[in-house]
Amino acid sequence: MKEIILAIDIGHNVPYDTGAVGIRKEDDLNRLVGNALISKLRERGIKVVNCTPNTAKSLNDSLYQRVITANNSGATLFVSIHHNACPGGYGAEVLCIKNNYQGGLSTKVGQAILNELYSLGLRNRGVKDRRDLYVINNTSMPALIVECAFVDSSLDMANYNPEKAAAAIYKGICTALSLSENQKPSTNEEEYYIVKYGDTLWAISRRFNTTVERLVALNNIANRNLINVGQKLRVK
Numbered sequence: 001m002k003e004i005i006l007a008i009d010i011g012h013n014v015p016y017d018t019g020a021v022g023i024r025k026e027d028d029l030n031r032l033v034g035n036a037l038i039s040k041l042r043e044r045g046i047k048v049v050n051c052t053p054n055t056a057k058s059l060n061d062s063l064y065q066r067v068i069t070a071n072n073s074g075a076t077l078f079v080s081i082h083h084n085a086c087p088g089g090y091g092a093e094v095l096c097i098k099n100n101y102q103g104g105l106s107t108k109v110g111q112a113i114l115n116e117l118y119s120l121g122l123r124n125r126g127v128k129d130r131r132d133l134y135v136i137n138n139t140s141m142p143a144l145i146v147e148c149a150f151v152d153s154s155l156d157m158a159n160y161n162p163e164k165a166a167a168a169i170y171k172g173i174c175t176a177l178s179l180s181e182n183q184k185p186s187t188n189e190e191e192y193y194i195v196k197y198g199d200t201l202w203a204i205s206r207r208f209n210t211t212v213e214r215l216v217a218l219n220n221i222a223n224r225n226l227i228n229v230g231q232k233l234r235v236k
Contacts, residue, residue: 004177006041007075009051009066009135010034011082011145017062020085022152029162033148034081036166044174044181047191049073051080054198061197063134065229069194071140072230077105078143079173080135083151090153091123095130096144097137105176106142113146113172120164122149122156191236195227208235 011030012019019026034052041048051069056062070078084093094110101107110127118124125147130136136143148165149156174181193204201212201224216224218234227233 002076003047004077004179005047005049005073005075006173007049007051007070007073007078007139007141008034008038008041009070009078009080011080012062014053014056014062016056016059019083020151022085022150023154023157024151024160026083026085026151029083029148029151029160030081032162033166033169036163037079037081037169040166040170041173044170044179046179049075049192049194051078051194054196056197065197066135067138068230069196070143071138072194072232073192075141077109077173077177078135078139078141079109079169080143080145081169082145082147083149084147085150085152087152089150090155091125092117092149093125093147094127094144095133095136095147096127096142097131098127098129102142106144109142109173109176110144110146112176113169116168116172116175117148117165120161120168121159191234193233193235195229195231195233197229199227199229201225201227204233204235210235 013027013031019030038048038050051066053062053065092114094114096106096110098107107127114124146169149160201215205212205215212224
């Protein structure tokens with residue numbers, strides 16, 4: 001079976017690309033749900049590539065960085081975490097290219113995620129075809145955007161728990177991909193990171209609790225001051 005790699009994107013959260021504001025801020029909730037989801041997947045032993053940019057020069061640049069990071073990772077699936085806003089709206093929905101596109105994986109995963117979010121009391125608004133959206137249309141793997149809830153809905157926000165939302169998304173992904181939720185990671189597993197705009201070897205070493213010297217050795221880097229956006233680095 002081909003190794004599963006998940007590209008997880010925490011929506012917005014950079015200059016020129018900020019989320020909706022309502023009772024709560026979308027940027028805050030995206031970050032809380034996204035980071036919790038990434039932690040759960042890594043604890044399970046699934047390889048995860050975080051596609052969230054460190055910064056951006058424009059909205060187009062923000063979207064481009066997310067897509068290029070995902071496409072360079074060889075990921076099985078791209079999942080972008082968002083929260084909605086619209087007067088009168090409430091509930092959760094998934095946006096993707098529906099049905100049989102790329103084997104129908106994005107639709108299958110989306111339906112499984114929505115079933116789990118529904119169990120938390122969030123209305124199931126369904127899986128919707130949004131092939132017009134940049135990150136969905138330009139990723140080379142099946143891709144979906146999870147709109148977890150409405151930040152301007154008192155119904156959604158009254159008891160909304162980002163940790164529980166992340167757990168629901170995690171369970172939905174595991175169900176759809178036929179993965180055990182409790183498998184432990186291999187202690188010898190290699191781990192990789194895709195370089196983003198603004199990264200340095202020193203910052204990457206701090207992030208993965210390693211050293212610049214170790215990164216240089218693992219990746220045969222000739223010039224430690226020169227790494228490129230989109231470059232795949234072994235960090236473990």
